[in-house]
Every structure is written in C-alpha cells, then in structure tokens.
Amino acid sequence: MQQENFVPTTNSVMDIYAESKIPGQIKRYRDLFQEFKTIYGFDPEFVARSPGRVNIIGEHIDYAGFPVLPMAVDRDCLIAVATTKLDSKVRLANVNPKFTRAEFSFVDKERIVDIDDTVHEWTNYFKAGYKGMLESLKLDAPVGMFCLMDGSVPSGAGMSSSSALVCTSSIATMIANKKCLSKNDIVQIAIASERYVGTNGGGMDQTASIMSHADAATFIEFHPKFITTPVHFPATLPAISFVVANTMVVADKVVSAPVCYNLRVVETKVAAMILANKLGLLSERPQTLKEVMDLFFAGSEEPKYATVTERWIFRLGRMLELVEQFITQHDGYSLAEMAEAAGLSEDEIHARFMSKYPVRADVFHIYARAIHVYSEALRVVQFRDVCERNQDTVEDSQVVLHQLGRLMNESQVSCRDNYHCSCKELDDLTLICRKAGAYGSRLTGAGWGGCTVSMVPEDQEQEFIQRVKDEYFRPRFPDYTEEQLSNVIFSSRPSSGAFIYRKRTAINPYGG
C-alpha cells in the first residue's frame, strides 16, 4: 500500500499547520509536553492529532448514503501518549481543568472496556476510539497508556469535536501498540466506535478528520464504494474564504438524539422503505434513500449522459418527482400510517429502526426529510461541479461566487424548512452574515445550534468579521473580550487531516 494511505508521521509542526499558525502551535505543543511531564514525571513518546471539520455543503445526507463536501479545520484534538508494558491501564488527563482526570483498565479481548453512555463524560469518547481500535487489533494484552489531551475544537458547536477525539484516541491506541492500519481502516473503526456513545451518525466527520488534505475540501462518497476525492475551490478573483461563526447555542447531539439527530436518521430510513415499497423494491432490502435510487435506476431506461454530474442531476431530479408522487402526507405520518405506507407492521418498524437507538415522536415528517435529502444531494454535486469547472481560469468570478453562494443559501433554507435542524439563532446569524457580504451562509454540522459557515470574498474577510461581531455578537454578548470574540468568529482554511507527531529533539518542535 502507498505511503499516502497511512496516517503520516512528522517531527515538524510546519507539516501540519498553515504558516500563520506556526508560532501559536509551537507554543501549544511545548506546553503540552511540559504539562505531560509535570503530571506523569516523564516525556510523552508521541502525539496523535486529528482535526475538527466544517461541512461546506451536504447536511444530514451522509447516513442516507449520499456524498458530502466537508473540509478539515486547524482546530484539533491532540493526545500526547507514553506507554508501559507493565500493565494495560489507561490514564487520562486533559489540559483543560474543566475535564476531570480518569483511569480505566482493559477488561479482556471481547469486552475491552465498559462504556456507560448514560453518563455524559469526555472520557467516553476516548474509550469509544480505544475500544473500536482494540476490537480490530484483537490484542490479548495491550500496553498501558499515559495520555494528556488538548482539544481546540469548540464542543457542541457542530465542528465535530467528538469525532476528532474518537479519531485521535483510535490513532493513539494503534500507535501505542505499534500497529499500522490504513487511513481507510481507521476511518471505518472510528465511525463504528462513535456509535458506542449514543448517536447513529454517518461517516462524514471521521472521514474528514482523518483523510483531509490542506488546501482542499473532500468529496466523500459512501455508496456503493467509500471514495474520497479532494475538491479545490475555484480560482476566483477575489479568492474564496470561509468564515465560521458560532451562534453560542450549544447543541448537544447525544442528549437531544432521540428527538433530533437519531429521529432524523429513522425518518430518512423509513422514507427509503416507503419509496422502496411503492416502487416494488422492498425485496431488494435497500437501507437508504441512495440505495433506493440506485436500485430504481438499475432497472430502468436512462438517457445517455455526457458526464457523471449529468447523471446525478437526472437521477436526483427523478427521485424528487417520485417523492412527490408517493410520499403524499405533507404534514407527517403517525407510526401506524408510516408502517402501512412502508408495507411493514408497526412492530417491524420498531424492531428495525427504533430499538437500538430509541427515538420519540408522534408525527414523522417523512416527506420533508426525503425532499431535503435528494435536493441537498443535488446541491452537493452541483457545488463540486462549479468548483471543478473553474479551476485554472474563471471567466466571470462574480457569477461563480454567486452560484456557489446560492447553493449554500438554498441548503440553509432546506435545513430550516424541510429538515427542521436550524434554530432562530442560526437563521438570524446566517441572515446577518449574508447582509455583511457573504455570498452564501448556512449552518454547518448537525445544527440545532452550533456554527454557521459563510463564503466571503477573501479581500473583505476582516471587514465581514467586524460587521458580524457588531451585529450578532456585541449586542448579545456585551462582555466578551476581543480574545473571546476571536474564538467565536474566525476564518477557516482547509487544513490537513490526521497526523502523528514525534519530537526529534527534546527542545525543538520545529524538527530542526
């Protein structure tokens, strides 16, 4: 397998971060090493690092099997690690004193470690990555680990702080035990691991965290094959810049899962069942709206397509018509009604979709969810297409910028009206961002709070940030210092994915 299929190792932070961030990161790594030594009395052997992400477009469609387009950010999770062969204990500490220290022991090859997901603790995410990795490595006696974590991804903000931690802990566990799995394998392990801690997530966050490249977003396809392709932004003048702004509404995906995230997963899966039933595809057992689409087209006549994008556009357009035709109750379905439409019993619906991850709802908005999924998938492929058609030269930058911005704005409208995963603050902030000069602005991540991402002209980025500070943040948070403000609204370049950092010398983090 080629080198690029593995998490890279470096002894220079310059390989990991953009130039402007180097001085700050050098200090951060130094502090991490020093604090490790203060806590444990010796140096760490390596640091595992995996970043958060911002999703540019493609919300809530990864678990429906459709491609998404996130990019990694330079805010990340670091875990400094030292190992011992004397026991199989894991000691966890966090540089942030808010997060208490913990210790746990490896149980055995089958159980690995017990995770109590009824208590909401940061260490659960570490345990999830640890458990997933060891299930895969099947070791009789993994090494003991001394760990110190430093996370800079804001939590509950929709930037994947939890996935960054799960990915980092999987990588830390793998390296501590001197194993070397491919990035693809680590991604699959991290996706499965995170399901130990409460949400039935898709794979976008973990993939972006591990596989991203600096300077590009990543087009992630899940079905029929898992494929990642870097997508560079168009060569517009002015260049594109992305600004992330946090509504400061903390959305705890795990706590609200039964009525928000996990419920949406169920609604899209039932939508797939209903369509499959109406289209005579139930016997093929499709699981997602993407699989229903593929099965439907496997058995039907199609026009000759000049490009892959054309095929996507035709197929998704047709699926939207089929939703209109067959999912007719626009104001929602009761459990009994959706079971009947799907050709299943209520018990079957329960057993298949609601037993592992419980959900609570009287009305299931199947129509609106299906419209969102197929239309959002269409926007993702159109966004990629506009980027790729304008790589080297751009005839009219304004046209391109407006096209991309419009797709982002339409995504926000669909998240708000069809997927009901926005909230007042997200609606207000995206509006303020557009008025302040963003071509497009939308929620990013699961929603119900958290961050927005806005596409702005690079030459007006600072002005834009000032205006949003004045209009959204200062009136609501008059006591915030400039430093606090710079943590709630900041520009974000695409960043590299996971890394392993080893110090070359005791004192030189440049690796010189």
Ligand code: GLA
């Ligand atoms: C969370 C999940 C992802 C994805 C997004 C919504 O971040 O972890 O898998 O579903 O929500 O797009």
